[in-house]
Amino acid sequence: MNSEEKFQSYFNLGLIGMAVTSLEKGWVNVNDKLCEILGYPQEELMRISWAEVTFPNDLKAEETEFERVLAGEIEGYSMDKRFTRKDGIVIHATISTNCIRNNDGSIDHFVAIVQDITKQKEAEKIRAEHSEHIGEVINGHTVELNKDTAKHHESKDRSQENESKFHNIIEASPVPYALNDNHQNITYLNRSFIQTFGYTLNDIPTLTDWWSKAYPDYDYRQWVINTWQTRMEQAEGEHRTFIPFELNICCKDGITKTVIASAANISESFNDVHMVILYDITERKRAEEALVESDKDYIKIQEHAHFGSWTLDLVNNILIWSDETYRIFGVQNERKTNTYEKFLEIVHPDDTEYLNTKWVATVNGHDTYDIEHRLLVDGEIKWVRQAAIVVSNEDGKPIKGIGITQDITERKRTEEALLDSQRQLHQSQKIEAIGQLTGGIAHDFNNILGIVTGYVGLAKQHSIITRDTKQTRYLTSISDATNRAVNLVSKMLSFVRKYETTNTVPLYLQSALKDEHDVFFTGLPSSIKINMTIDDALPNVLLDITEFDQLLVNLVTNARDAMDEVGIIDIRLGWSLIDSTTCSSCQKKLNNKWIELSVTDSGDGIESGLLTRIFDPFHTSKEVGKGTGLGLSVTHGIMHAHGGHIIVESEVGTGATFRLLFPPHNKEHTEVITEDEVTPQVTIKSHEILVVDDEISLTELMGEYLETFGYQVTTVSSSIKALELFKEQPDKFSLVITDQTMPELTGGELIKQVREIRADLPIILNSGHSEYMNAEKAAQLDIMYLQKPINLADVVNLINELLGE
Numbered sequence: 001m002n003s004e005e006k007f008q009s010y011f012n013l014g015l016i017g018m019a020v021t022s023l024e025k026g027w028v029n030v031n032d033k034l035c036e037i038l039g040y041p042q043e044e045l046m047r048i049s050w051a052e053v054t055f056p057n058d059l060k061a062e063e064t065e066f067e068r069v070l071a072g073e074i075e076g077y078s079m080d081k082r083f084t085r086k087d088g089i090v091i092h093a094t095i096s097t098n099c100i101r102n103n104d105g106s107i108d109h110f111v112a113i114v115q116d117i118t119k120q121k122e123a124e125k126i127r128a129e130h131s132e133h134i135g136e137v138i139n140g141h142t143v144e145l146n147k148d149t150a151k152h153h154e155s156k157d158r159s160q161e162n163e164s165k166f167h168n169i170i171e172a173s174p175v176p177y178a179l180n181d182n183h184q185n186i187t188y189l190n191r192s193f194i195q196t197f198g199y200t201l202n203d204i205p206t207l208t209d210w211w212s213k214a215y216p217d218y219d220y221r222q223w224v225i226n227t228w229q230t231r232m233e234q235a236e237g238e239h240r241t242f243i244p245f246e247l248n249i250c251c252k253d254g255i256t257k258t259v260i261a262s263a264a265n266i267s268e269s270f271n272d273v274h275m276v277i278l279y280d281i282t283e284r285k286r287a288e289e290a291l292v293e294s295d296k297d298y299i300k301i302q303e304h305a306h307f308g309s310w311t312l313d314l315v316n317n318i319l320i321w322s323d324e325t326y327r328i329f330g331v332q333n334e335r336k337t338n339t340y341e342k343f344l345e346i347v348h349p350d351d352t353e354y355l356n357t358k359w360v361a362t363v364n365g366h367d368t369y370d371i372e373h374r375l376l377v378d379g380e381i382k383w384v385r386q387a388a389i390v391v392s393n394e395d396g397k398p399i400k401g402i403g404i405t406q407d408i409t410e411r412k413r414t415e416e417a418l419l420d421s422q423r424q425l426h427q428s429q430k431i432e433a434i435g436q437l438t439g440g441i442a443h444d445f446n447n448i449l450g451i452v453t454g455y456v457g458l459a460k461q462h463s464i465i466t467r468d469t470k471q472t473r474y475l476t477s478i479s480d481a482t483n484r485a486v487n488l489v490s491k492m493l494s495f496v497r498k499y500e501t502t503n504t505v506p507l508y509l510q511s512a513l514k515d516e517h518d519v520f521f522t523g524l525p526s527s528i529k530i531n532m533t534i535d536d537a538l539p540n541v542l543l544d545i546t547e548f549d550q551l552l553v554n555l556v557t558n559a560r561d562a563m564d565e566v567g568i569i570d571i572r573l574g575w576s577l578i579d580s581t582t583c584s585s586c587q588k589k590l591n592n593k594w595i596e597l598s599v600t601d602s603g604d605g606i607e608s609g610l611l612t613r614i615f616d617p618f619h620t621s622k623e624v625g626k627g628t629g630l631g632l633s634v635t636h637g638i639m640h641a642h643g644g645h646i647i648v649e650s651e652v653g654t655g656a657t658f659r660l661l662f663p664p665h666n667k668e669h670t671e672v673i674t675e676d677e678v679t680p681q682v683t684i685k686s687h688e689i690l691v692v693d694d695e696i697s698l699t700e701l702m703g704e705y706l707e708t709f710g711y712q713v714t715t716v717s718s719s720i721k722a723l724e725l726f727k728e729q730p731d732k733f734s735l736v737i738t739d740q741t742m743p744e745l746t747g748g749e750l751i752k753q754v755r756e757i758r759a760d761l762p763i764i765l766n767s768g769h770s771e772y773m774n775a776e777k778a779a780q781l782d783i784m785y786l787q788k789p790i791n792l793a794d795v796v797n798l799i800n801e802l803l804g805e
Contacts, residue, residue: 016284017093017114023070025049028109028311028320037093037116039085043393046400047315050112055082055090069099070107078246078260078281080117092121094260094279096246098288102323106333109320113284120175176259178276180207187273196280198252214249232263249278257282312340312401314363314390319343328384328407330377348374348381363390363398372408383412420582420589446486446768447695450789453482454701457792461708486789504547504642506540506665509573509597512548524556527566535574538595541662547638554631555599555658562603562656570600576661583645585615585636590645594661606650614648635660687734687803688712692722692750693766694742702737705792711799719745723753730757734803737795740767748773751783762802766790 017034019027027046035042038053051059058081065077076098083091097112170177176193180186184207194200197214204210215221224247235242244262251257259278308325312318319338326333329346347355351373361367369388374381388403456479463471513534524530559569576596583590606614615636639646643663650656689711693699699715706713714733716722719742726733736754740747747765754761767773768788778785784798 016287017116018287019050019112019114021050021097021110021112022318022320023107023109025051025066026316026318028313028318034114037091037114038083039087039089041393043315043395043397043399044086046313053083053085055084058082066097069097069110075099078244080244080262091116091118093117094244094281096260096281096284096288102333104333108323111288113281113288115279115281115284117175117279120173176278176280178278179273180276181273184208186210193278196251196257196278197249203252213252216250220248228261235263235265246281247278258285307404307406309402309404312403314398314400317341325405328382328405329375330380330382346375346377348376350374359401362388363401365390365398369401369403372412382407383409420587446788447693447698449482449486451695451697451701453479453486453789454698454705454792456482458701458705458708504542504544507543507545507548508538508540509543509548509595509662510534510536510538512545513552513571513573513597524560525565528560528563529568531568531570533570533572533574538574539664541595542642542665543662547642551597551635551638551660554635555660558631558658559599559601559603559656562601564603567602569602570598572596572598572600576659578647578661581647584611584648585646586640588645590647590661593664594645595664597660597662598657600655600657602655605652605654606648606656607652611648611650615646688714688732689799690722690726690733690736691715691738692719692736692742692747693717693739694719695739698739702792702795706796706799709796719743719747719750723750726754727757733761735762735764735799737764737766740765740773746772748781751781755781764795764798764802 017037018031019034020029022028026049030042030045032042035045038045040053045053051063054062062077062079062081065074065079068074069076076096078094078096080092080094083093085091094115094117095112097110099107099110102108170190173190174192176196177188177190178186178193179188186201186204186206186209189199189201189204199210199213204213211221211225215224227245231243231245234240242263244260247259247261249257249259258281260281262277262279263274264277265274308328309322310325311320313320317339319340319342321329321333321338323333331346344352344356355371355373358367358369358371362369369386369390371387372383372385374383385406385408386403388401390398391400391402392398456475460472460475460479463469463475513532556569556571563569574596576594578590578592578594581590582588615632635646638644639660639662645661647659647661648656649659689706691699691702691706691713692715693702694717696717699717703713703715714725716725719738722738723745726736736751738747738750742750745753747767751763751765754763763783764786765773765778765783766786766788773785775785775787784802786794786798
């Protein structure tokens, strides 16, 4: 059995009155024995303080000792005092009170032991009333007889009868008594004295014998003798009762017992015959020590397990926290009286109603109190788990709540991090799956579009030469539709591949937003109002101006459509401090300072279940024909390609806000010069070009087109055959045009082997979608890169540039 269990067993055993009290003199806990002594039901006693049941004449003396403990002069005190029971009867008691301190030395609470000594006091009163006669009987002294000879015999008989009664009471008393005479002799020991300490009159006939045997330690013995003599003199000189004090007595068998020592004069002076009372409080001290050890162990257990305890007095609304509870809650332990309402002040506002509902239901017996909730103290959020039981009195009325509190902040953070990781993994897997699907069809689709575009171009040239205007108009319509398909594929790819651009520069968004204002907003209906707030002191970001235009068009268009072309669009550009917020498109946790461009509409908002899907390609809530569902996919691709993120905030009925977060760049802006498209001129060339693509239609188209501009062309649909042909006649070809994704050898592998033969050979690489080749990697290989589907005029212009035509 541990110390806490031992103390609880002492507390509940009911052999002696025990209580835990507060610094405000209130009862924190009382056992049944104390309620019996004071005549109060537990519930009623808990509503009053111990000062209210103390007999008025004794209150000042105890409060003086109580204040000395609070001042740190003493750790506790013992004294005899009177209580007024509920029924009005005044009883006598001996009490011992000790403070229990926290680790920092402050007082946490008090433990009091109360023993009813009313019967002993009544016996002492009888003894006091007949002290002269009792002294004569016990000590062998002659009792002074009444000088009135007429009443002498009557008085003597009555005295002897009372003396006999008192002798019997003293002998039967459980409290040890002794009588000392004025010659330092011990003249009487009652039965309890002999049983308690083991000494008889033969062992200790004098006080000198008693001092040496009961207090074998010399220094302690001298302290006892001096204290005893001082208190005897005080009682004699001030004509008051002897002030009791605590002693440790060595018994005849060597065991040490703790007593409350007191004395009472039988004759007129303490210097004559006096009675010594040694009230045994050994068991009580053990209970106190067990309580102290229990508190220490309990505090250590709480510190180690990171849980605290608390008690709520439901009658008086007094809430007591352990030290560990204060630490968990992050509140200074000022030892002020806490209440349930004070506790609710540190509960997170979003959790207060839930917690209060659970507690009220638990108190009323309709629920169990085992919850997890948040605290908000000085701006810091903590998670705790709390479990409690409610204690009721005999009438079934709840009087007290006892609970524990555990800090689960780290567990919650771990769980949240795990959920974040799962969300990110799910999102990345989803993007990968979409990417595999999109990338799988992009290459073939781009080849098909390239063939259509190329042959339409040739056909248009032929129709222009033949002046067939009707055919030219038809071919132009086909060309426009094909270009829309090319744009659609480009948007699909922007979601799954690293966004590629050759025009990424440090860009001031505030300038770009102002410059593009008229272009973007003049086309909006007059029923839509635009509000703009711009911070002009922002640093620049790395972004292509065309990409910025695309972002703005996507968000403003979505806002317009969400409001059914009636409402308000708020556009804000400025700094944004992000603290542990999740990106809506990639699910990563974000922090730090960002440049934010936000677009807010006053539409109907987005359902929460759709927020995780709005960035998927082809997802749209618009009617058929009013959108492709690729706008936000493109936004996702552009933002993440440049280290940015997107946060979407929306509730049904309150509109939506799209927040684009850009990392600041802080470098000077450089102008990008965009060259106008150059129409190639048809001349006779002396150069031969090797065209390699596994799509035969594309090689034939490219060959035919280049030949119209005077170039000699060799087309090959196998990369292995192309390599063999080049090895046979390496000086024959002035330039190589190759596809990237091909069976046998990829474009990159073909280029590597060709360059080993001719390092200076100009090469143009075409690619629709590849994880292994892009413009940046092509530049590292010193080759030119064209994104499929290619514009044949661009190819001719690039060839002319490379060959110096």
